[in-house]
Amino acid sequence: xxxRNAFLGLLAQKPRHGYELRAAFEAIAGGGVNWDVKPxxxxxxxxxxxxxxxxxxxxDLGEGDEPGRRVYALTxxxxxxxxxxxxxxxEPEHQRDEFYIKxxxxxxxxxxxxxxxxxxxxxxxxxxxxxxxxxxxxxDARVALAQVLLLDKAIMHLEADLxxxxxxxxxxxxxxxxxxxxxxxxxRGRPKKGS
Amino acid sequence: MPIVxxxxxxxxxxxxxxxxxxxxxxxxxxxxxxFVAIMGPSGCGKSTLLHLLGGLDSVSDGSVLIxxxxxxxxxxxxxxxxxRRKIGFIFQFFNLIPVLTAQENVALPITLDGVKPAExxxxxxxxxxxxxxxxxxxxxxxxxxxxxQQRVAIARALVADPDLILADxxxxxxxxxxxxxxxxxxxxxxxxxxxxxxxxxxDPRIAAYADRIIFLKDGKVNDQTILAPRRNGDAATxxxxxxxxx
Numbered sequence: 001x002x003x004r005n006a007f008l009g010l011l012a013q014k015p016r017h018g019y020e021l022r023a024a025f026e027a028i029a030g031g032g033v034n035w036d037v038k039p040x041x042x043x044x045x046x047x048x049x050x051x052x053x054x055x056x057x058x059x060d061l062g063e064g065d066e067p068g069r070r071v072y073a074l075t076x077x078x079x080x081x082x083x084x085x086x087x088x089x090x091e092p093e094h095q096r097d098e099f100y101i102k103x104x105x106x107x108x109x110x111x112x113x114x115x116x117x118x119x120x121x122x123x124x125x126x127x128x129x130x131x132x133x134x135x136x137x138x139x140d141a142r143v144a145l146a147q148v149l150l151l152d153k154a155i156m157h158l159e160a161d162l163x164x165x166x167x168x169x170x171x172x173x174x175x176x177x178x179x180x181x182x183x184x185x186x187x188r189g190r191p192k193k194g195s
Numbered sequence: 196m197p198i199v200x201x202x203x204x205x206x207x208x209x210x211x212x213x214x215x216x217x218x219x220x221x222x223x224x225x226x227x228x229x230f231v232a233i234m235g236p237s238g239c240g241k242s243t244l245l246h247l248l249g250g251l252d253s254v255s256d257g258s259v260l261i262x263x264x265x266x267x268x269x270x271x272x273x274x275x276x277x278x279r280r281k282i283g284f285i286f287q288f289f290n291l292i293p294v295l296t297a298q299e300n301v302a303l304p305i306t307l308d309g310v311k312p313a314e315x316x317x318x319x320x321x322x323x324x325x326x327x328x329x330x331x332x333x334x335x336x337x338x339x340x341x342x343x344q345q346r347v348a349i350a351r352a353l354v355a356d357p358d359l360i361l362a363d364x365x366x367x368x369x370x371x372x373x374x375x376x377x378x379x380x381x382x383x384x385x386x387x388x389x390x391x392x393x394x395x396x397x398d399p400r401i402a403a404y405a406d407r408i409i410f411l412k413d414g415k416v417n418d419q420t421i422l423a424p425r426r427n428g429d430a431a432t433x434x435x436x437x438x439x440x441x
Contacts, residue, residue, distance in 0.1 A: 133403050
């Protein structure tokens with residue numbers, strides 16, 4: 001959804017070619033290293049937007065010997081979709097977490113040492129935090145504030161992750177003394193007719 | 196050779212039934228120019244470890260070696276001299292002398308060690324300038340912000356040209372922004388000026404500036420994480436990317 005909506009916004013700024021759109025997206029998304037969009041995804045997204053009537057595609061004439069290229073522009077419906085996106089909040093996503101699942105599986109199966117899993121995760125997050133801090137401090141906030149703020153967001157989330165890991169480690173014994181969440185036992189087979 | 200090393204270092208407060216083991220056979224070593232953070236829950240022994248590294252407290256068992264010299268066997272005078280010349284201290288509450296200017300605070304330790312006042316003032320000015328405090332050299336601590344006071348304290352810690360800087364919660368009394376600046380300065384102390392820095396902190400954000408984190412728990416080393424490969428190490432590690440190997 002982010003890519004689709006960002007494309008609408010970038011086309012609201014001005015009509016663009018596909019490759020131009022891709023470059024503009026990567027620039028505002030923190031660079032291609034941070035969020036790369038494959039050309040195939042760019043054109044698939046644009047095709048869907050065109051089908052939905054949110055953008056229109058025209059061809060320009062091309063310069064000299066170059067063939068004409070497809071240029072995309074926003075429609076009225078596209079502008080309305082963009083405004084709707086601005087009017088809504090963005091859901092935070094913190095409860096579907098691979099590390100949490102790994103820890104639960106380790107506790108349930110007994111096949112992994114939860115202390116070791118916690119330490120490994122802590123080490124990895126500290127390495128990322130070190131890398132982001134180094135990147136952020138190498139930027140000059142007077143000219144690169146947008147990039148600084150994106151890195152700050154990532155840094156603050158990693159700080160929160162570390163605090164949470166500390167909290168989990170301190171309470172691991174308590175967790176192990178409780179029953180783990182288990183599925184409700186249901187009768188086997190098809191539900192009876194009429195129930 | 197490591198600049199500071201502990202071998203099976205233990206510290207027990209009290210005796211008999213009321214004895215409390217603050218450190219339990221801790222063996223660590225820090226190389227010249229390395230920036231190491233020590234973390235752990237309160238009461239894990241991190242401040243005790245820092246005090247023992249600095250010869251500020253006596254060991255119960257095991258040893259602390261500074262530049263290969265065992266602190267335990269040293270006479271008081273020798274220990275004092277070693278502390279003044281080899282080790283610089285930075286504290287949470289800056290510990291500057293209120294009636295002295297920034298420059299006088301920085302010059303004080305080397306003046307006490309016999310450096311002539313004019314030279315001591317010149318060296319103090321030089322370090323304050325490197326730490327971006329040239330314009331506030333003649334201010335007293337109460338005329339400086341927390342971050343600026345900590346810069347003065349860092350200049351004071353560096354003025355005797357020590358190989359080792361010990362910092363006890365250096366950002367604990369600062370807001371986030373000033374804390375980040377002080378942590379970046381400590382990184383500069385290690386990276387640019389080649390001093391080993393050992394910093395105790397409870398703040399993950401600040402610890403992430405270090406090259407390596409040592410985690411203590413119940414007086415023991417619980418874990419270590421390498422955040423940046425050794426810069427002055429062999430070619431293989433020096434050429435490695437920023438992310439340390441898992």
